[in-house]
Structure formats: structure tokens, C-alpha cells
Amino acid sequence: MSQTPTRTRPPARLGDRVFAHAASGAGITILVVLAGVAVFLLRESWPALRAPSEQVPGGEGLVAYVLPLAFGSLLGALLALLIATPLAVSIALFISHYAPRRLAQLLGYLVDLLAAVPSIIYGLWGFQTLAPATVPVARWLEANLGFIPLFAGPASITGRTMLTVGIVLAVMILPITTAIVREVFLQTPQLHEQAAMALGATRWEVIRMTVLPFGRSGIVSGSMLGLGRALGETMAVAIVLSVSGGITLNLIGTGNPSTIAANIALEFPESTGLDVNTLIATGLVLFVVTLAVNMVARWVISRRAEFSGAN
Amino acid sequence: MAITTPQRPGTQPARGAIPLIHDTLPRRAPWLVLGGSMLAGYGLSLLLVGGNLVAAALLAAVVHTLTLGAWSRHVEGPRRATDRVVTSVVTSAFVVAMTPLVSVVLTVVTNGITRFDVEFFTFSMRGVVGEGGGAYHAILGTLIITGLATLMSVPIGLMAAVYLVEYAGRGRLGRAITFFVDVMTGIPSIVAGLFAYAMFAVFFGPGVRMGIAGAVALTVLMIPVVVRSTEEMLKLVPNRLREASLALGVPKWRTVVKVVLPTSAAGIATGVTLAVARVIGETAPLLITVGITTGTNLNPFDGRMATLPVFAYYSYVSPGVPRDPYTDRAWTAALVLIIIVMVLNLAARLISRLFSPKTGR
Numbered sequence: 001m002s003q004t005p006t007r008t009r010p011p012a013r014l015g016d017r018v019f020a021h022a023a024s025g026a027g028i029t030i031l032v033v034l035a036g037v038a039v040f041l042l043r044e045s046w047p048a049l050r051a052p053s054e055q056v057p058g059g060e061g062l063v064a065y066v067l068p069l070a071f072g073s074l075l076g077a078l079l080a081l082l083i084a085t086p087l088a089v090s091i092a093l094f095i096s097h098y099a100p101r102r103l104a105q106l107l108g109y110l111v112d113l114l115a116a117v118p119s120i121i122y123g124l125w126g127f128q129t130l131a132p133a134t135v136p137v138a139r140w141l142e143a144n145l146g147f148i149p150l151f152a153g154p155a156s157i158t159g160r161t162m163l164t165v166g167i168v169l170a171v172m173i174l175p176i177t178t179a180i181v182r183e184v185f186l187q188t189p190q191l192h193e194q195a196a197m198a199l200g201a202t203r204w205e206v207i208r209m210t211v212l213p214f215g216r217s218g219i220v221s222g223s224m225l226g227l228g229r230a231l232g233e234t235m236a237v238a239i240v241l242s243v244s245g246g247i248t249l250n251l252i253g254t255g256n257p258s259t260i261a262a263n264i265a266l267e268f269p270e271s272t273g274l275d276v277n278t279l280i281a282t283g284l285v286l287f288v289v290t291l292a293v294n295m296v297a298r299w300v301i302s303r304r305a306e307f308s309g310a311n
Numbered sequence: 312m313a314i315t316t317p318q319r320p321g322t323q324p325a326r327g328a329i330p331l332i333h334d335t336l337p338r339r340a341p342w343l344v345l346g347g348s349m350l351a352g353y354g355l356s357l358l359l360v361g362g363n364l365v366a367a368a369l370l371a372a373v374v375h376t377l378t379l380g381a382w383s384r385h386v387e388g389p390r391r392a393t394d395r396v397v398t399s400v401v402t403s404a405f406v407v408a409m410t411p412l413v414s415v416v417l418t419v420v421t422n423g424i425t426r427f428d429v430e431f432f433t434f435s436m437r438g439v440v441g442e443g444g445g446a447y448h449a450i451l452g453t454l455i456i457t458g459l460a461t462l463m464s465v466p467i468g469l470m471a472a473v474y475l476v477e478y479a480g481r482g483r484l485g486r487a488i489t490f491f492v493d494v495m496t497g498i499p500s501i502v503a504g505l506f507a508y509a510m511f512a513v514f515f516g517p518g519v520r521m522g523i524a525g526a527v528a529l530t531v532l533m534i535p536v537v538v539r540s541t542e543e544m545l546k547l548v549p550n551r552l553r554e555a556s557l558a559l560g561v562p563k564w565r566t567v568v569k570v571v572l573p574t575s576a577a578g579i580a581t582g583v584t585l586a587v588a589r590v591i592g593e594t595a596p597l598l599i600t601v602g603i604t605t606g607t608n609l610n611p612f613d614g615r616m617a618t619l620p621v622f623a624y625y626s627y628v629s630p631g632v633p634r635d636p637y638t639d640r641a642w643t644a645a646l647v648l649i650i651i652v653m654v655l656n657l658a659a660r661l662i663s664r665l666f667s668p669k670t671g672r
Contacts, residue, residue, distance in 0.1 A: 015564045019564030023477070026471040034494075041502070087408055090404030110409065110412070111408065118594065125411075129415075205390070232501065232502065264595075265599075269598065291498075
């Protein structure tokens with residue numbers, strides 16, 4: 001076959017070219033900003049990374065400084081995940097399969113409102129209302145389950161404990177996890193569900209046989225996105241948690257390890273010199289960890305669906 | 312006939328025949344049990360912890376689940392019983408999740424109403440010790456910084472979304488931007504604040520505090536939200552509108568500006584409003600980049616500014632003596648903040664309901 005004649009393209013219009021470049025420029029700007037976050041954080045934390053260990057706050061080097069904080073972040077976030085994931089799956093099921101159709105959208109909107117409340121308000125609420133309410137629970141846990149290291153006590157009388165922080169964080173990550181899980185549940189093939197129903201399955205059996213297996217990736221990535229949020233949550237932890245440093249598994253005691261994010265918020269306004277660089281270095285650690293968690297979560301979900309928590 | 316005649320519920324099926332109809336609970340059973348278990352839950356809570364409402368609700372849910380499950384198992388068999396138990400558990404999970412929302416709103420309103428007066432909105436904190444004073448400076452600061460962040464993030468976010476939908480196709484750059492925008496939604500706000508501080512510290516020296524730095528931090532948090540919501544809205548614009556416009560010889564860029572964007576304007580406005588609602592309550596990045604001041608500073612390029620969330624934070628955690636006026640102001644600031652956020656959320660829903668074109672679904 002002879003070569004196809006080269007098509008004569010109309011000369012690209014100036015307006016078209018300018019607009020196309022503006023659009024792709026905006027897209028590239030976003031990538032540059034993300035790279036800029038990494039570059040500037042690295043640049044400003046460099047002095048702390050290079051400093052001799054005596055000069056870092058605590059006097060035992062950067063690793064020894066970050067480690068308890070990272071432990072605190074992880075403990076609080078995992079506790080939140082443990083509370084929030086089963087709740088989120090149940091709520092997603094309720095909205096997608098149990099609630100009356102007409103109400104479902106309104107109920108979903110109510111759950112989203114939980115995400116709209118600013119974190120500072122969760123902090124004030126956690127301090128004022130939730131913390132005192134957990135005191136009797138903590139006392140009971142200490143008395144009856146004290147042999148488990150998590151509940152060793154002695155129970156804090158203010159309630160500003162890791163347990164309270166875990167509950168507050170769970171409330172805060174509930175909306176994002178629920179949104180993702182709900183979205184994936186709704187994508188379950190209708191034919192699967194109808195086939196199960198036609199075989200006489202009850203509603204729960206339909207869900208167990210079709211919805212849950214289909215939605216597994218949604219549950220995994222939804223809870224990982226929640227984990228990312230919980231790791232980075234700052235103000236609520238900074239206000240609620242009574243901090244005394246040190247690594248402990250005790251959830252209800254008076255001495256709790258701080259978290260990376262809360263420590264930055266508490267220390268940064270008063271810091272100068274190398275202390276600032278150290279705090280930025282801990283921020284860099286947080287950035288890398290949350291970035292990794294988010295990327296894995298997005299990768300898991302991108303194999304399944306076009307969905308993001310941003311809408 | 313070979314088919315067994317249907318048995319009346321409750322009668323013994325003939326020997327060897329398979330029953331075609333199961334015994335079922337009366338339709339009102341779940342509600343009856345709910346009523347009973349609410350009473351039981353309240354009674355139990357009185358006995359155990361002295362009448363706490365939350366404890367009563369939790370106990371009622373447990374009693375309801377167990378009673379209904381046992382009754383159903385006795386009458387309907389294990390499969391139906393499991394189904395009813397799951398229904399009850401899933402519904403209670405939703406109620407449990409709503410408890411904090413109600414509790415937060417109640418706490419903020421009851422504590423914040425004390426200082427919800429004219430003085431709070433018209434006075435700054437300059438020279439105020441103890442009673443009086445207000446958050447005039449903080450409210451203006453929040454509006455200025457959030458406004459600047461919106462001005463920076465909306466053009467970038469809008470154009471990036473246009474690129475993703477109208478130009479990128481399935482190219483690598485488009486996929487990379489989509490992926491990293493999603494990843495960006497998960498950046499902790501404190502990291503965005505540190506980034507803005509680090510960037511401004513390079514140019515203005517360490518210890519820099521400026522309104523514009525806070526706006527940059529908020530921009531980082533806003534961009535992904537704007538991109539994703541705009542992208543969703545642009546995708547909803549029917550292709551035949553674009554084709555009709557292009558077929559008339561309209562250049563592509565004019566098609567986008569005059570056809571695609573106006574069609575999705577309501578949805579984009581909704582997305583931007585929600586994005587503003589999300590960042591207006593951010594505290595951590597502003598704490599780091601903008602700091603706090605007692606006087607009114609309206610120039611975002613010159614030194615510290617007060618913002619509503621940071622004002623609430625400092626009033627609460629480092630009050631003066633006596634303590635009460637400071638915590639009262641903190642709660643009122645929180646109340647104002649929650650009102651702003653809720654109004655923005657409502658406005659967003661209204662915009663999308665009133666102005667969006669009918670999609671035919």
C-alpha cells in the first residue's frame with residue numbers, strides 16, 4: 001500500500017497554543033510544588049542532619065530525638081485505625097445497602113460533615129468533653145484488664161491519654177475511610193448481587209458473598225488513607241495529649257510519648273537556630289512516611305477505581 | 312398435585328414435606344424490641360454508671376441486638392437471625408459515628424455562646440488583659456489569608472483540571488499529575504506549613520512570619536481539592552457540546568472557555584467553596600508561618616497576623632490570669648469558625664442544587 005499522504009494540518013492558532021501551554025503549565029506547576037516541598041524541607045533540615053549529636057535537642061542525636069516521636073505517632077494512628085476501620089466499613093454498608101435510598105445521600109452528607117469540622121475544634125472538644133468522659137472507662141480498664149501492658153495504669157485523672165487521642169483521631173479519619181469504602185461498595189456488579197438474591201440469600205449473605213470480596217481493596221486503601229491522615233494530624237493531638245516523652249505502650253497513663261506533628265506545633269513557635277532545623281527534619285520524616293503510605297494506598301485503589309478523597 | 316400445599320405459619324408441616332413458608336417475626340418486631348431495649352438500656356445505665364445518656368444508648372444497642380437475634384433465631388432460624396443481627400450492628404455503627412458530631416456541636420455552642428456578642432466582632436486584643444476584647448483582628452486575618460490562598464490555588468487548580476480533561480488524554484504527564492494530585496491530598500497540613508516556612512526562610516532569613524507564607528501553605532492544601540472537584544465536573548460535560556462547538560469552527564480554547572467551563576460553572580463553584588471550607592479552619596500551618604499578634608495587621612507581607620484558629624488555640628492553651636475570659640474567647644472563636652465552615656458547606660450544596668444543569672439522570 002502506498003504511503004498515506006501527509007495531512008496538511010491547519011496552522012495552530014495562537015490562542016490555542018497559549019491556552020494549551022497555560023493548562024499544561026498549571027499541571028506541571030503542581031508537580032513542581034510537590035518536588036519543592038521535598039527540596040525545601042531537605043534544605044532547611046540539612047544543618048540538623050549534619051550536626052554533631054550533642055547539639056541536637058536531647059543531646060543524643062537526631063535518631064534518638066525522632067524515635068519516641070515516631071513511636072507516638074504510630075501508636076496513636078494504629079489505635080485510631082483499629083477503632084475507625086470496622087466502624088467505617090459498617091457505616092459504608094449502612095449507607096450503600098441498608099439505608100432507604102432517599103435518605104442515603106443525606107446520611108452520607110452527615111458523615112462528610114465530620115470531616116468539615118476543623119481539627120482545632122476536635123482538640124478543644126477532646127480536652128473539654130471527651131477526656132473527662134474517658135476517665136471512668138480508663139479506671140475500669142486498669143482495675144479489670146491491668147495485666148495487659150496497654151492498660152497498666154495508673155489511670156490518668158485528667159483523661160488526656162493516648163486512648164483519648166486514639167478516639168479523637170478515629171473520629172477524624174472516619175469520613176475519608178468511609179467515603180472510599182462506600183464508593184467501592186457501590187461499584188459491586190449488580191449482577192453478582194442479584195444472582196445471590198435469586199439463590200435466596202439473605203441481605204447479609206449477599207453482602208458477605210459479593211460486596212465484601214469485591215470491596216476488599218477499597219477497605220485496604222481506605223484504611224491506609226486514614227492512617228496517613230492520622231499520622232499527620234496535629235492540633236487535636238497537641239491540645240489533648242499530656243506529653244512527657246519516653247516510649248511506653250501504656251494507653252491510659254499520665255506519661256505519653258508525643259507525636260511528630262504535635263511536637264512540631266508545640267515546640268516550633270518558641271524555637272530558634274538548630275532547634276528549628278531539627279523540627280523541620282522531623283517534619284521531613286513525617287512527609288516521607290505519609291507520602292509512602294499514601295502512594296501505596298493510591299496504588300492499591302488505582303487498580304480498582306477512579307476515585308479520590310478530594311471530592 | 313405434586314406440590315405440597317403451603318402451610319399456614321405456625322402449623323406443624325406434614326412428616327417428610329419441606330415447608331415452603333418460614334415462620335417470620337411480625338413486621339413491627341425490630342421497633343418493638345428497640346423500644347424495649349431503650350428502656351432496658353436506660354435502666355441498666357442507671358444501675359451501672361448513674362444515668363449517663365451515651366452509656367444508655369450503647370447498652371440499648373447491645374440489648375436490642377442480642378434480644379432481636381435470640382428471638383429471630385428461635386422463630387426464623389440461624390440465617391435470618393444473623394441477617395437481623397448484622398442489620399442492627401450496622402445501624403448502630405452509624406448512630407455511634409453521629410454521636411461525636413452532635414457532641415462537638417453541643418460543646419462548642421454551649422461554651423461559645425457566652426461571648427458571642429458585638430464586642431467580639433468589633434474589638435481586637437490590643438491592650439486587653441482579662442475581660443473584654445474580641446477577635447476582630449483574627450477574623451480579618453483569616454479572611455485575608457484564605458482569600459489569598461484561594462486567589463493562588465483556583466487558577467492553578469482550574470487550569471490543571473482543564474489540562475487533565477481536555478488535553479492530557481491518556482498521556483504519561485496526565486497520569487503522573489492525577490496520581491500526585493491524589494497523593495497531595497494526603498500531605499499533613501503541618502508539613503505544608505513547614506514547607507512554606509522553609510521556602511520563605513531561604514529568602515527572608517530564619518524566624519520569618521508573614522501572612523503570605525500562611526497563604527502559600529494553604530494553597531498547597533487547597534490545590535488538590537480544587538483539581539479533583541473541577542476535574543469531576545469537567546468530565547460531566549457532554550462531549551456533544553464540545554463537538555458542536557468545534558464543528559462550527561470555534562477554536563478549542565474558546566470552546567473550553569465559552570462552552571465547557573460555563574456548563575460546569577456551578578459544580579466548580581461548589582468544589583471551590585468546599586475547598587475554602589476545608590482550609591479556613593487549618594491551624595497548624597498558620598501557627599508555624601503566621602504566628603499570632605494582639606493588634607490588627609492587615610498587610611500579609613509584613614510580619615505576624617492573627618487568625619481565628621490560631622487565636623482560639625493560644626487563648627485556650629496559654630490563657631492569662633484570670634483564666635475564664637480567655638477560654639470563653641477561645642470557645643467563641645471556635646463557634647464562629649464552625650459557623651463559617653457549616654455555612655460554606657451549606658452554600659456549596661445549595662449552589663450545586665440550584666445552578667447545576669440537568670444531567671438527565
